Amino acid sequence: MDMSFGSESGLERARKRRRSNGNENIARNGEKEINIQVVVRCRGRIDREIAANSPVIIKTTPREIYVKQSPADKTYTFDKVYGPEADQAKIFDHIVVPILHEVKAGYNCTLFAYGQTSTGKTYTMEGDLNTTDGSINKDAGIIPRTLFSLFRDLEAETQDFSVKVSYIELYNEDLKDLLSSTDDPRKLKIQDEGTKKGILTGHEEVLVKNAADGIRALKQGSIKRHASQTNYNKNSSRSHSVFSITVHIKETMPDGEDLLKVGKLNLVDLAGSECIGRTGAENNRAKEAGNINKSLLTLGRCINALNERCLHIPFRESKLTRLLQDSLGGKTKTCIIATISPAKLSYEETISTLDYAHRAKNIRNKPVANQRVTKKALIKEYISEIERLKMDLQAAREKNGFYMTHESYQSLIEENRSRKDENEDLRRVNESLMVKVQELCKENTMLESSRNELENKCTKMQIYQTKIDEQISSVVTETQGHVDSQNQAISACQNIVKEVTDTEIRRLKEHNALLTKIIEEANSRMVLMREELLTNISTYISTNLNNFTNVQAESLKSSFGKVHDSIKENVDYILFFLLEQICRFSTNVLLCLTLKIPIGLCREANITALEGMMTSNTKYFNNLKVKLDKKKF
Numbered sequence: 001m002d003m004s005f006g007s008e009s010g011l012e013r014a015r016k017r018r019r020s021n022g023n024e025n026i027a028r029n030g031e032k033e034i035n036i037q038v039v040v041r042c043r044g045r046i047d048r049e050i051a052a053n054s055p056v057i058i059k060t061t062p063r064e065i066y067v068k069q070s071p072a073d074k075t076y077t078f079d080k081v082y083g084p085e086a087d088q089a090k091i092f093d094h095i096v097v098p099i100l101h102e103v104k105a106g107y108n109c110t111l112f113a114y115g116q117t118s119t120g121k122t123y124t125m126e127g128d129l130n131t132t133d134g135s136i137n138k139d140a141g142i143i144p145r146t147l148f149s150l151f152r153d154l155e156a157e158t159q160d161f162s163v164k165v166s167y168i169e170l171y172n173e174d175l176k177d178l179l180s181s182t183d184d185p186r187k188l189k190i191q192d193e194g195t196k197k198g199i200l201t202g203h204e205e206v207l208v209k210n211a212a213d214g215i216r217a218l219k220q221g222s223i224k225r226h227a228s229q230t231n232y233n234k235n236s237s238r239s240h241s242v243f244s245i246t247v248h249i250k251e252t253m254p255d256g257e258d259l260l261k262v263g264k265l266n267l268v269d270l271a272g273s274e275c276i277g278r279t280g281a282e283n284n285r286a287k288e289a290g291n292i293n294k295s296l297l298t299l300g301r302c303i304n305a306l307n308e309r310c311l312h313i314p315f316r317e318s319k320l321t322r323l324l325q326d327s328l329g330g331k332t333k334t335c336i337i338a339t340i341s342p343a344k345l346s347y348e349e350t351i352s353t354l355d356y357a358h359r360a361k362n363i364r365n366k367p368v369a370n371q372r373v374t375k376k377a378l379i380k381e382y383i384s385e386i387e388r389l390k391m392d393l394q395a396a397r398e399k400n401g402f403y404m405t406h407e408s409y410q411s412l413i414e415e416n417r418s419r420k421d422e423n424e425d426l427r428r429v430n431e432s433l434m435v436k437v438q439e440l441c442k443e444n445t446m447l448e449s450s451r452n453e454l455e456n457k458c459t460k461m462q463i464y465q466t467k468i469d470e471q472i473s474s475v476v477t478e479t480q481g482h483v484d485s486q487n488q489a490i491s492a493c494q495n496i497v498k499e500v501t502d503t504e505i506r507r508l509k510e511h512n513a514l515l516t517k518i519i520e521e522a523n524s525r526m527v528l529m530r531e532e533l534l535t536n537i538s539t540y541i542s543t544n545l546n547n548f549t550n551v552q553a554e555s556l557k558s559s560f561g562k563v564h565d566s567i568k569e570n571v572d573y574i575l576f577f578l579l580e581q582i583c584r585f586s587t588n589v590l591l592c593l594t595l596k597i598p599i600g601l602c603r604e605a606n607i608t609a610l611e612g613m614m615t616s617n618t619k620y621f622n623n624l625k626v627k628l629d630k631k632k633f
């Protein structure tokens, strides 16, 4: 029985051994890491969401998904994104058809649907399983479409092939020791004898001749699929289901030898990831939800560990992750379809699904095509497998101990050895981690002491800084006082200077007026003198004309001229002197105005200088008066 695609049958173990006998390197050389493909499917609102008036908060583009939230939308990028308009045919053509090519080329591929309850996982994987006139209906999901497409293509491409399917269901993670009862060879019932807690159902691999056979096998296997009604979904799957399709294709080599190419497709419909409170889970169903969440949680931890390239991936912590082990970080080509609801009602679960799926994007697998085996070798393996199973059955029926073939025993020994190796690896990892922890502890202690030192330094610096601050502020206050008193002194000085200057200007103006008056007086007096002189001369000449000789007349003219020149000279001198005084006066006034502010700073000296200037001006005026008086004719 090949119960799962993660656990190995004797046949697979034998194949593996053969691979390691020389062919493994060749296979390894061809290994190429590829990321897991992650796509998102968002369905339209369903009746329950419409009735609750829950608005649509999801917008999609071919690669991006926007979740409305304030203040800004949250955006996620995936390999592909499908909105409500994408029907079942589109999903199949875009996602599954390329995967089927890989299966036919001899690869193991896994496609699993993950998402909150009622978001459409079962609709996507199974959908409508009924057929009309031998054809699928439009709501048929990935499994029926795969079976129909596979048989159609294989029949068209080759005559020699076989298809086998198996179905298993897993819904309780409390199972510890799985015991098998084989009364019905087509149906497997494994029960935890100790606790009677859980059942893992399914059937062995069965050969199917056409697509309808395959669908029948799926229906048979899932007939008892554990489903219950939740607040969210009337027909909610409470278990994880795995439907596997194995394809054997015969190829005849040029030397005439027949080789078998084997490819496998695992279609996984996970149970809903759900929040217990919101889905209305009570009592047993709450426990059930807890178990479902527990296995999904382990799946999440494995995804995180793979994402972070951890040395240890906790695959063994749940049956589900043991089943999916080769599909996550192994040699399988894997695609995850994350299903979400568009309604605001499911906001939290949608974000959680998208975060989960987004992390899975970074997981890298190294797909390797299965080794082709000769028909003869395969038949031999099947015969020995049947022999082993027969003997196991016999021993079980006779309740006569447990029979095991030499090969099975060797396999178990090998498995045991590999577990021991694994344990040893873990012990070494643990040891190296302990060393690291100790190193970190030491580092931490050192860091702690340097932190204390730094804190002490900091405290000292703070005290020092406080002192400096105090000093600076006292200097600033003192300087400010000085500046204020200087400013007061300056403004007082400026007032005094202004007063002094105004007084001096007024005095200068008075002097100027006096000077102008003197000039005017001198002018008019000189005009009078000149006129008087001329009158006297003409009277004298007219009286004594006849007595004058020519010589006398000439001498008179010349003395008249001299007198005239002397008067002119005196007048010119006086005018020049007065002009000089006016210039000096103006310069003084300008000087006073220009020096107003500097005077304010050293006023005493300037006031003395101004007073000196005024005294010298007064002196000039007095001298001038004396001179003018002397020049009187």
Ligand SMILES: Nc1ncnc2c1ncn2[C@@H]1O[C@H](COP(=O)(O)OP(=O)(O)OP(=O)(O)O)[C@@H](O)[C@H]1O
Binding pocket: 042, 043, 044, 046, 084, 115, 116, 117, 118, 119, 120, 121, 122, 123, 124, 233, 235, 236, 237, 238, 270, 271, 272, 273, 339
């Ligand atoms: N893309 C879709 N288009 C139309 N109807 C859909 C779509 N996806 C889901 N539905 C409908 O939504 C309901 C819930 O879907 P389904 O049972 O597949 O959800 P689920 O995720 O498998 O839930 P659970 O985890 O509880 O089993 C069903 O009535 C289904 O027909």
